[in-house]
Amino acid sequence: MTYTDNPADLTLLRPGDAGYDDELAGFQTGFTQRPSVIAAVRSTADVVAAVRYAAAEELPVGVQATGHGLPGGYEGGLLITTRRLDGLAVDPEARTVRVQAGVRWGQVVAAAEPYGLAPLNGSAPGVGAVSYTLGGGLGILAREFGYAADHVRWLEVVTADGELRRVTPESDPDLYWALLGAGQNFGIVTELEIGLVPVRTLYGGSLAFDGREVDPAAVLRAYEAWTRTVPDSLTSSFAAVPYPDLPALPPHLRGRYLVSIRIAHTGADGERLTAPLREIGPVLSDSLREMPYAESHTIHSDPDFPHAYYGDSAVLRELDVERAGELLKRTGPEAGQMCVVQVNHLGGALARPAPNAVPYREGRFLVRLLTVGDRERARAVLDPAFALLADDRLGRSLNFAFGSGDRGAGLYDPETRKRLAGLKETYDPANLFRRNYGVSAC
Structure with missing residues (x-):
């Protein structure tokens, strides 16, 4: 295939053009992006032409597929949107x-x-x-x-x-x-x-507890101890989410402080392995079941609508449950804004070496903190929370940097x-x- 330096066949959009704002829109709405040019590519040849055009014009290049992982706001440059490359x-x-x-x-x-x-x-x-x-x-x-x-x-x-x-x-x-x-x-x-x-099916779902009736720190302590007993075929995470009392939320979430443990296991002994978790305290909801892999997205039920968020991550050698318990207090309902805490159990195959640049494979847990709303208010909550984890922090995870401060530090x-x-x-x-x-x- 022959490529051309002439960008005339590209769909190039500039501020003020019809379709510019729609093309720029993505999942993360918290950062203002105003590229000088958007290249709405439809083929590999378009990408080649766009990169050559940007190099000739000395325009810094960004790329966006869905807009989940924006590193921050910016002005100028060329943004290549790849959503139409959907083969x-x-x-x-x-x-x-x-x-x-x-x-x-x-x-x-x-x-x-x-x-x-x-x-x-x-x-x-x-x-x-x-x-x-x-x-x-x-x-x-x-x-x-x-x-x-x-x-x-x-x-x-x-x-x-x-x-x-x-x-x-x-x-x-x-x-x-x-x-x-x-x-x-x-x-x-x-x-x-x-x-x-x-993998055609798995045993998965979540156990949710009321964080106002069951101590979230006690749930986390029990979860951390439990992770030491499970096989590599079981992947799990802990989450704590204080939902605001807003009419826009489903009635069962309004004003709730939900603490949950999410499970995905490919073995036949899922019920036995997860039985100790049901003994932690009164279970508010239990969706653990055998499911087709096509339903695996229901384990986490991540929001599917665009919104503003900000946060960061910490890959940890070990999880100090006492300090993590203090982190939960600082990010809970009293924090003054909605803060999502997620703790992923790592190890297993994640610790094996591979010929790529994915770092910190020795980490045992990944802690992710995310707030919804204003960046400066978020830092006032998140910076002290992450400071509690500093002694065990190996670094940050690129996919869960969530637009935080120094873009490259610790990655x-x-x-x-x-x-x-x-x-x-x-x-x-x-x-x-x-x-x-x-x-x-x-």
């Missing part, structure tokens, strides 16, 4: 799927389900499959199968020189390593092939960051792709 194809014999840059996880789940296969998707079906995988990809079955990035066979990427490259572990081991874990720092990934796993260990910074000098010396969480040495 995918399952190869049931090879147990793989080819996914273009605009495809969402829900589409991949639906396409794989007829073959008794499942992708290593996250909890929200509306998240972009490619972008999530480039950040590592912590999935519903992560402890059994590892990160989504660990299963990528090849990628097609348009690099800063405007060239389309097909990257494999054999053809370009350094670039392959960097692409999987560093987000969009090294180019625009237009398509990738990733492995599927033979990689020093050795990984040094290697990424060196490869950035090789593949993008002008830092064309800088509307993201950076990988420069610091």
Whole structure:
């Protein structure tokens, strides 16, 4: 295929043009983005032309599929929107799927389900499959199968020189390593092939407790102790969410402080493994059941509507339950604003080495804090909360940075960051792709 430097065939939108605001809209509404130009691409050739155009005009480049993981607000530059690159194809014999840059996880789940296969998707079906995988990809079955990035066979990427490259572990081991874990720092990934796993059903759902009747810290202590007893085939998380008393919310959530434990297990002994959790205290709701994998999104029931949010994450060596209990007090109903706490149990296959840049595999837990609303008010709650975890904090997770302060700090260990910074000098010396969480040495 021949590509052209002439962007005339591109759909280019500028502020004030009809369709500009609609094209810019994404899931995260809390940051103001005003790129000078939006390239609404429809093909790989469009991406090549857009990158060449941006390089010639010295415009920094950003990319957006669904707009879940914006690093913050900005003005100027060129934004490539990939939502129209929505092709995918399952190869049931090879147990793989080819996914273009605009495809969402829900589409991949639906396409794989007829073959008794499942992708290593996250909890929200509306998240972009490619972008999530480039950040590592912590999935519903992560402890059994590892990160989504660990299963990528090849990628097609348009690099800063405007060239389309097909990257494999054999053809370009350094670039392959960097692409999987560093987000969009090294180019625009237009398509990738990733492995599927033979999972048709699972035992999953959640147990919810009333956080005003059962001490949330006691639930967390019991949960942490329980995680030491479970096999790698069981992936789980703890969550605490104080819902405001607003008419817009479903009646069963208004004013509630819900503390829950979410489960996904591929074995036949789910009832036995989860029985100790029901002894923690009175259960407000229990949705644990055998389910088709296609219903796995109901385990977390993430919100599917655009909204403003802000937060961060901490990968921990261990979870100090006493300090985490204090964190729950500071982020609970008395915090003054809605703060979502999630604690993911790591380990298992996530700890295995892989030829990619996903860091902190030795971590045992991931703590994610997210607030809904204003950034400055959020920092007043979240910064002291994260300070409680400082002694055990290895770093942050790229996919769960949620637009926080220093875009690059803590996302990689020093050795990984040094290697990424060196490869950035090789593949993008002008830092064309800088509307993201950076990988420069610091």
